[in-house]
Each structure stands twice: as structure tokens, then as C-alpha cells.
Amino acid sequence: MSVPESRRQLSVPVATVEVVDDSLDAAFIHARGLTKRFGEFTAVDGIDVDVARGEAFGFLGPNGAGKSSTMRMIGCVSPPTEGTLRILGMDPGADGPAIRARLGVVPQQDTLDTELSVRENLLIYGRYFGMSRAAVRAKTDELLDFVQLTDRAKDKVEPLSGGMKRRLTIARSLINDPDILLLDEPTTGLDPQARHSLWDRLFRLKQRGVTLVLTTHYMDEAEQLCDRLVVMDKGRFAAEGSPRELIATYSTREVLELRFGPDEDNNVYADKVEGLVDRVEVLPDRLLLYTDDGDGTTAAVYQRGLLPVSTLVRRSTLEDVFLRLTGRTLVD
Amino acid sequence: MQPDTTAVLRQRHVPGSLDRVGASFGFWAFQYRRTWRGTVVSSVLTPVLFLAAMGIGLGTLVDDGGRLDGAYLLFLAPGLLAATAMQTAGFESMYPVMGAIKWVRTYHAMLATPLGVSDILLGHLLWVVFRVTSSAAIYLAVIALFGAVASPMALLALPAATLCGMAYAAPIFAFSSGYEKPSGFAALERFVIVPMFLFSGTFFPVSQLPDVLQPVAYATPLWHGVELCRALVAGTQTLADALLHIGYLSLWIVAGVTAAMFFFRRRLESTG
Amino acid sequence: MTTTLRPGSGSETLLARIVPLPGTSARRASLMVERNALVYRRSWVIIVSGFFEPFFYLLSIGIGLGALVGTVSLDGRMIEYTAFVAPALLASSAMNGAVYDSTFNIFFKLKYAKTYDAILSTPMSPGDVAAGEITWALIRGLIYSTTFLAVMLALGLVGSPWAVLVLPAAVLIGFGFAAVGMAATTYMPGWQDFEFVQLCILPMFLFATTFYPLATYPSALQAVVVCTPLYHAVELIRSLTTGLVDGTVVIHIGYLVVMGLIGLRVAGRRLEKLLLT
Numbered sequence: 012m013s014v015p016e017s018r019r020q021l022s023v024p025v026a027t028v029e030v031v032d033d034s035l036d037a038a039f040i041h042a043r044g045l046t047k048r049f050g051e052f053t054a055v056d057g058i059d060v061d062v063a064r065g066e067a068f069g070f071l072g073p074n075g076a077g078k079s080s081t082m083r084m085i086g087c088v089s090p091p092t093e094g095t096l097r098i099l100g101m102d103p104g105a106d107g108p109a110i111r112a113r114l115g116v117v118p119q120q121d122t123l124d125t126e127l128s129v130r131e132n133l134l135i136y137g138r139y140f141g142m143s144r145a146a147v148r149a150k151t152d153e154l155l156d157f158v159q160l161t162d163r164a165k166d167k168v169e170p171l172s173g174g175m176k177r178r179l180t181i182a183r184s185l186i187n188d189p190d191i192l193l194l195d196e197p198t199t200g201l202d203p204q205a206r207h208s209l210w211d212r213l214f215r216l217k218q219r220g221v222t223l224v225l226t227t228h229y230m231d232e233a234e235q236l237c238d239r240l241v242v243m244d245k246g247r248f249a250a251e252g253s254p255r256e257l258i259a260t261y262s263t264r265e266v267l268e269l270r271f272g273p274d275e276d277n278n279v280y281a282d283k284v285e286g287l288v289d290r291v292e293v294l295p296d297r298l299l300l301y302t303d304d305g306d307g308t309t310a311a312v313y314q315r316g317l318l319p320v321s322t323l324v325r326r327s328t329l330e331d332v333f334l335r336l337t338g339r340t341l342v343d
Numbered sequence: 344m345q346p347d348t349t350a351v352l353r354q355r356h357v358p359g360s361l362d363r364v365g366a367s368f369g370f371w372a373f374q375y376r377r378t379w380r381g382t383v384v385s386s387v388l389t390p391v392l393f394l395a396a397m398g399i400g401l402g403t404l405v406d407d408g409g410r411l412d413g414a415y416l417l418f419l420a421p422g423l424l425a426a427t428a429m430q431t432a433g434f435e436s437m438y439p440v441m442g443a444i445k446w447v448r449t450y451h452a453m454l455a456t457p458l459g460v461s462d463i464l465l466g467h468l469l470w471v472v473f474r475v476t477s478s479a480a481i482y483l484a485v486i487a488l489f490g491a492v493a494s495p496m497a498l499l500a501l502p503a504a505t506l507c508g509m510a511y512a513a514p515i516f517a518f519s520s521g522y523e524k525p526s527g528f529a530a531l532e533r534f535v536i537v538p539m540f541l542f543s544g545t546f547f548p549v550s551q552l553p554d555v556l557q558p559v560a561y562a563t564p565l566w567h568g569v570e571l572c573r574a575l576v577a578g579t580q581t582l583a584d585a586l587l588h589i590g591y592l593s594l595w596i597v598a599g600v601t602a603a604m605f606f607f608r609r610r611l612e613s614t615g
Numbered sequence: 616m617t618t619t620l621r622p623g624s625g626s627e628t629l630l631a632r633i634v635p636l637p638g639t640s641a642r643r644a645s646l647m648v649e650r651n652a653l654v655y656r657r658s659w660v661i662i663v664s665g666f667f668e669p670f671f672y673l674l675s676i677g678i679g680l681g682a683l684v685g686t687v688s689l690d691g692r693m694i695e696y697t698a699f700v701a702p703a704l705l706a707s708s709a710m711n712g713a714v715y716d717s718t719f720n721i722f723f724k725l726k727y728a729k730t731y732d733a734i735l736s737t738p739m740s741p742g743d744v745a746a747g748e749i750t751w752a753l754i755r756g757l758i759y760s761t762t763f764l765a766v767m768l769a770l771g772l773v774g775s776p777w778a779v780l781v782l783p784a785a786v787l788i789g790f791g792f793a794a795v796g797m798a799a800t801t802y803m804p805g806w807q808d809f810e811f812v813q814l815c816i817l818p819m820f821l822f823a824t825t826f827y828p829l830a831t832y833p834s835a836l837q838a839v840v841v842c843t844p845l846y847h848a849v850e851l852i853r854s855l856t857t858g859l860v861d862g863t864v865v866i867h868i869g870y871l872v873v874m875g876l877i878g879l880r881v882a883g884r885r886l887e888k889l890l891l892t
């Protein structure tokens with residue numbers, strides 16, 4: 012499932028991209044001890060982040076980990092409770108409008124203007140950025156075409172399907188040619204074709220030097236898009252690195268998946284395979300054995316007299332990293 | 344699972360038609376438990392404020408003018424009683440009806456029970472009767488407190504106000520179920536309810552209107568309601584006049600219920 | 616503090632130029648107006664029909680009932696009841712429109728449509744949103760006031776050249792009530808609370824010398840009536856259309872200006888608190 016080597020090499024080294032002027036801090040996003048509390052509850056607990064220009068940075072984490080809370084602080088719509096935060100070298104408290112002028116935001120929940128048509132949603136949103144009517148119109152047409160909503164341009168937003176609304180939100184985030192794109196679970200609800208077309212677009216934006224920050228529950232998305240990832244849990248970072256580094260650090264080379272009958276108690280089998288490998292994960296429907304030699308371990312399982320309904324040897328993925336770090340599966 | 348059992352069960356529990364209308368009425372009454380406080384406050388305050396400002400305050404000026412027989416308060420109070428019945432009835436017959444068809448789909452949920460379309464309609468209308476009557480009763484009590492009641496005959500103004508209200512509720516039920524867009528309500532409110540409130544003899548005698556408009560005012564159900572209430576509160580009602588007004592108002596109710604039944608069937612039975 | 620991104624272009628809203636709020640730019644606030652104009656372009660019928668209610672009241676109470684009243688004594692001068700009540704209807708419809716726009720409409724956008732959440736992820740600030748929405752309410756109100764004034768002129772109910780100031784005065788009334796209405800809306804948890812708005816509006820409409828002069832009240836009640844904002848609004852417009860202008864006009868204007876500025880400040884701050892969590 013990992014991205015083909017050829018594709019990875021396409022990602023242009025940051026230093027060669029000269030789209031934005033150079034007067035800014037090296038880190039486009041810089042946070043130290045960033046904290047967000049809602050009353051007594053701490054949603055984000057003193058995290059440090061540095062995202063460089065042109066980088067694609069991803070947040071993984073179970074529900075409620077604090078991903079969206081962090082994204083909203085970076086988007087300058089949620090003042091941090093504590094810590095320092097600088098975006099594009101500016102302070103969100105003082106320069107919120109100037110920062111937001113250069114951000115594109117896809118929030119987790121669509122916030123489309125239900126009183127306007129599809130096309131008007133883009134037109135007026137562009138106007139909020141101070142774009143001229145002519146510029147907005149041209150950009151709108153291009154974006155409607157990109158998200159394949161040109162034939163729905165005159166419709167109200169309400170009757171659109173969930174995926175169409177999502178596509179419109181994505182188009183909206185691109186209206187001002189942002190320098191930083193904040194995407195909170197951008198592809199949730201998209202069909203495979205729309206998802207791949209978005210990935211393609213994001214990839215090209217990245218090549219042009221746009222900085223991407225995204226959260227996702229899809230490991231393929233994280234692997235495809237992100238140069239660097241953090242796994243977030245309970246408001247803190249549990250791990251940080253490139254997808255490959257994370258897999259190398261937190262998982263084994265291969266994984267053996269064993270399925271037994273639907274009514275069997277997997278915990279019993281976990282005891283029976285004890286000693287074969289260093290780490291076993293018990294999921295409701297299957298057993299995961301972390302090993303560097305999948306075929307050898309498979310043979311060993313049969314030698315112990317176990318008869319799984321099916322066996323599968325695969326390479327480790329981010330899903331395994333995630334499971335290891337948070338004790339939960341990625342999509343839940 | 345077994346068709347026989349459910350058939351038996353259903354047969355055993357088929358309620359009589361009165362019970363069914365009662366069940367539909369009961370639903371609206373149950374809903375009302377959550378909001379009654381607010382409506383009681385406004386049903387008491389609105390008449391007090393209107394009678395104090397218009398009846399007494401403005402009444403001073405009208406009485407000084409000396410162009411109306413009797414005190415203005417006595418003229419205005421029963422007129423407002425009928426007009427308020429109209430407004431309460433209108434309010435209860437617009438959004439709640441459209442909502443029960445389109446948005447909350449309450450009626451559809453009821454249809455899944457032994458209730459039929461006519462039970463649903465009659466039960467809901469009965470609920471409006473209750474709302475109109477109870478707010479009119481409060482109004483009547485306030486009028487009495489303002490000393491604007493001249494005769495025990497005034498008690499009959501209560502059913503008269505209800506009749507007037509229902510002469511609006513029934514046709515508006517038909518409108519709400521027949522016309523599919525809520526934007527129609529703004530127009531109904533602005534171009535029908537408000538003008539009738541202002542020109543059907545509530546605030547000044549219809550004879551003040553230009554000659555061409557007088558027949559229009561006489562044709563409105565509200566004028567008949569106002570006249571009926573005014574004469575009853577003053578104790579000057581004659582039987583012949585009363586029968587005329589009652590007959591005219593009843594005509595609107597019968598026509599309205601018939602039309603509402605038609606649209607209810609069309610909206611609820613075709614779409615299932 | 617005023618941050619303008621690409622300065623120069625675009626029209627400035629009158630309000631934002633007069634009332635500098637922290638983090639508010641007139642050009643950005645005007646974009647809120649542009650958005651609302653876009654929404655209402657399709658439903659202009661609703662806007663047009665809004666004119667009829669005060670007009671019907673004028674015909675009914677002013678002319679129909681006015682015939683029974685005859686004349687009213689105002690500052691020792693006798694004037695036709697219709698000419699007495701018409702300016703009051705203009706003032707109270709300016710209040711009604713402003714309150715409706717700034718309560719129901721804002722509440723819907725704030726709590727249900729979440730319109731502002733998206734807007735605030737652009738350079739727009741909460742102050743821009745507040746100033747823009749209030750400006751929109753004023754523009755709508757101005758349309759109604761203009762048509763109503765035209766009707767008054769046609770019916771011969773305007774008795775003084777001072778009446779040229781009626782429109783700015785009506786805008787001021789709209790500003791005062793819209794700002795306070797919006798501030799109040801930010802404190803409302805649910806729809807039920809609009810019952811409370813009604814409870815403030817109706818008594819004012821009925822008692823703030825709309826339908827009869829202040830002298831009708833006993834003096835204790837007069838003191839209460841004089842405190843209500845609609846009283847100042849009504850008296851301001853009435854003195855302009857009747858020509859009975861004196862020094863108290865300054866008090867009326869001052870009252871409405873202060874009320875509006877306080878409301879605007881509170882509304883901007885509260886929106887910030889509600890939206891930027």
C-alpha cells in the first residue's frame with residue numbers, strides 16, 4: 012500500500028521552491044507548549060510543532076485526541092490557552108486577519124452557506140479575502156470544474172449529497188491560493204475517484220510550495236500525502252516521524268493476521284501463540300502477530316496444532332503503528 | 344412475524360372513532376406541556392397591554408372626540424377578543440400543520456397507527472378549538488377586570504370567539520396542507536390576517552371605510568365574529584342577528600374542513 | 616489595530632467609518648452586506664412586502680380611527696391625529712425591522728446555519744461581522760423609511776422642511792435598536808427566549824407615545840415612558856415631521872447614539888467569545 016518509489020521522488024526538495032518571499036521565519040508554523048483547555052478539560056496538552064514551508068504534515072489519532080482543536084488554533088479561530096504560536100512569522104492574536112488571508116481551511120464539519128447557491132458560496136468566500144469580482148469569478152469557474160460541480164453551480168447547497176458538499180468545501184479552501192492549507196479529515200465521505208483527484212491536486216500544490224497540514228483517519232492518505240506525521244493521543248504527541256520511520260520504529264517488518272471462527276474467543280488463541288513472536292494484538296475479529304518473518308511464523312502456528320480459518324502475511328503499515336501507540340484501530 | 348397473530352391483535356385493539364380523534368388531540372396536548380408557560384404569559388399580557396394602551400390611553404382621545412356612541416374601551420375590547428381568536432387560530436394552523444406534513448412528519452407517524460386521515464385532521468382541529476377557547480377565556484376575564492362587560496350574556500362571547508377562530512383555522516388548515524411552501528405564510532399573514540385585524544371593525548366602525556371597501560369588510564368572517572362578540576358583551580344581541588352571524592361563520596368552517604380533508608388526503612395518502 | 620489587507624479598494628460602510636471598533640475594517644464589513652444582498656436578491660418580494668404592515672397601520676389607526684379622534688394637542692398646537700400617529704409608526708417600524716433583523720436573523724445564522732464559522736476563517740473578524748450585519752439592517756430599514764415617508768408626503772402628513780432629516784434619524788433609530796438587539800441575541804440560549812424580545816417590543820410599541828401624547832399619562836407613568844428608547848425615537852421623528860423642533864432633539868439623538876454604541880461594543884465582544892472558542 013505504500014507510495015511507489017517513483018512517486019515519492021517527485022516531491023521537490025523544499026529549498027528549491029521559490030514561490031513565497033523569503034523574509035519569513037524558516038518554520039511556517041511554530042508552536043511551543045501549545046495548550047487548549049475547555050474549562051477543566053485539557054484538549055491539547057502542551058505540544059511543540061514546527062512545520063517548514065512546502066512540507067506536508069499530518070496528524071493521526073483516535074477520536075477526541077485533540078487534532079481538530081489543534082487545527083483550529085493554527086487556523087486562528089481558536090485562541091490558545093497557553094503556549095506560543097506563530098504562523099507565517101505572525102502572532103494569531105494580533106494579526107489574525109493577515110494570517111487567515113493566507114490560509115485555506117477545510118474544517119471537519121462543512122460550514123457552507125446554506126442561504127446561497129453552490130457558485131455563490133465560492134464567489135462570496137473569495138470576496139471575503141478581498142479578491143476582485145473578476146478574479147473570484149475566474150477562480151470559481153476553475154474550482155467548480157476541479158471538484159466537478161459545474162453542472163450544480165446554480166443549485167442550493169442543502170440538497171447536495173454529503174460528498175458533494177465536502178468537495179465544495181475543498182474548492183472553497185483553495186479560492187485564495189493559500190500558502191498554507193489546513194485540511195481536517197478532508198476526504199471523509201468522498202468516493203474513491205474524488206479522493207484520488209484531491210490527492211493529485213494536493214500533491215501538485217505541494218510541489219508548488221504550498222504547505223499542507225492535515226488530519227486523517229485513513230492511513231493510505233497519510234502515507235500518500237505526508238512527509239511527516241505525528242500520532243496524537245489525549246492531547247499529546249505519542250510519536251513523530253516520516254511514515255517509513257514510524258513503521259520502522261514502532262512495528263516489525265511483517266504482520267501475520269490469523270482469523271479463527273466467528274464464535275471463537277481470540278484471547279484463548281493469543282495464549283496459545285505465546286512465545287512465537289514478541290508482540291501479539293488481539294482484535295475482535297482477528298489476531299495480529301508482529302514478526303520479521305511472516306512465512307516462518309505461519310509455519311510455527313500450524314506446528315502448534317492451531318487451525319486458523321485464514322492466514323495473511325502482509326507488510327506493516329501505519330495502522331500497526333497506530334494500534335501500538337494508541338491501542339485503537341485507525342478507522343473507528 | 345405471524346400474520347394471523349398481528350391481525351388478531353390489531354382487531355382486538357381497534358379503537359372507536361372517538362378514541363382515535365382523542366388520541367390525535369392527545370398528541371398535541373402532550374406537546375403543549377413543554378411550551379404552555381410562555382403562551383400563558385403572552386395570553387394574559389397581550390390583552391392587558393392592548394386594552395390599557397388602546398382602550399384606555401387612546402380611548403381618552405376618542406372619547407374627547409365625541410364621535411363614537413359610548414366609551415371606546417367598550418367598543419374595542421370585544422372586537423379585540425374576536426381578533427385575538429383569529430390570530431391564535433391562524434398561528435396554530437400554519438407552521439404546526441405544515442411541519443406535521445413536511446418536516447417533523449408527525450402526521451405520517453400517526454398514520455402508521457390505527458389513526459386515519461380524518462381522525463388526524465379532526466383531532467388537530469379539536470386541539471385548535473381548545474387553544475382558541477382557552478386564550479379567549481383569559482381575554483374575556485381580562486376584559487371583565489377592565490370593567491368592560493355589561494351583561495351576563497358576555498359569557499356567550501366565549502363560544503362566539505371560538506366559532507370566529509375556527510372560521511379561520513379550518514380554511515388555513517386547507518391552505519397549509521394544500522400550499523407547499525412556507526413563504527406563503529408570510530403573504531397570508533401580511534396580506535390577509537393583518538389587514539383583517541386592522542379593517543374589520545375591530546378598531547373603528549366599518550362605516551368609516553370608503554364605500555367601496557365596506558362590502559369587503561362585511562364579507563370577512565372576522566367582522567361577523569366582532570359584531571357577535573360586541574353585542575353579546577354589551578348584552579344587546581338579538582337572536583336573528585346572532586343566527587345570521589353564526590350561520591355565516593359555520594359556512595366558513597364547513598367549507599374549510601371539507602377543503603382541508605381533501606388536501607390532507609392528497610398529501611398524506613398519495614405519498615404514504 | 617485596524618487591519619486592512621489590500622487597502623484602497625471597495626466601498627466603505629458608513630457605520631464602520633463613524634464607529635471604529637478594534638479589528639474592524641469598513642471594507643471587510645461591507646462584504647457582509649454584499650453577502651446579504653446576494654441572499655436577498657432572490658427573495659426581494661419578502662423585502663418589498665415588509666413595507667405594507669406599517670402602511671396598513673397608518674390607514675387603519677391613523678385614518679380610520681383618526682376620524683373618530685379628530686385633533687390632538689401637541690406642545691400647545693392642535694394637529695390632525697393622522698399627522699400625529701404617522702411619524703410614530705415610522706419610528707416604531709424602524710425599531711421593529713431593526714430588532715427583527717438583528718435577533719431572529721442573527722440567531723438563525725449564529726446557532727443553526729453556522730454562517731459565521733466559515734466567515735471567520737477568512738480575514739473577516741467578529742467586529743466586521745457585527746458591523747456588517749448592523750449596516751445591512753440599516754440599509755433595509757432605510758428602504759422602508761423612504762417609502763413610508765413618501766406615503767406621508769403624498770397624504771399631506773408632512774408639515775415641515777425639517778422632514779428632510781427624517782431619513783438619517785430613522786437610520787439612527789435602526790442603529791440603536793439593531794445594535795442592542797444583536798447584543799441581546801448573543802446571550803440567548805434558545806428560541807424560547809424570543810418570547811422575551813416580544814415582551815420588550817410590544818409594550819414599547821403600545822405605550823411610548825405612539826398612539827397618544829405623553830400628557831395623557833399621570834406624571835409618575837410619564838417618567839417611566841420617557842426612559843424607553845422608543846419614546847425618544849418617536850419624539851425625534853415626530854418633531855421633525857411636525858416642525859415642533861426644540862432642544863430636546865439633542866437628548867433624543869444622544870440617547871440613541873449611546874445605546875447603539877454600547878450595543879455594538881457588546882455585540883462585537885460577545886460574538887468574539889462565542890465564535891472564537
Ligand SMILES: Nc1ncnc2c1ncn2[C@@H]1O[C@H](COP(=O)(O)OP(=O)(O)OP(=O)(O)O)[C@@H](O)[C@H]1O
Nearest residue numbers: 049054072073074075076077078079080081119892
Ligand atoms: N468547544 C469545545 N468545548 C468543549 N470541549 C471541546 C470543544 N471542542 C473540543 N472539545 C473536546 O476536546 C477534545 C478533543 O476534541 P477534538 O475535536 O480536537 O478531537 P479530534 O482529535 O479532532 O477527534 P475526531 O477524530 O473525532 O475528530 C474532545 O474531548 C472534545 O470533546
Ligand SMILES: [Mg+2]
Nearest residue numbers: 078079119195
Ligand atoms: Mg476532529
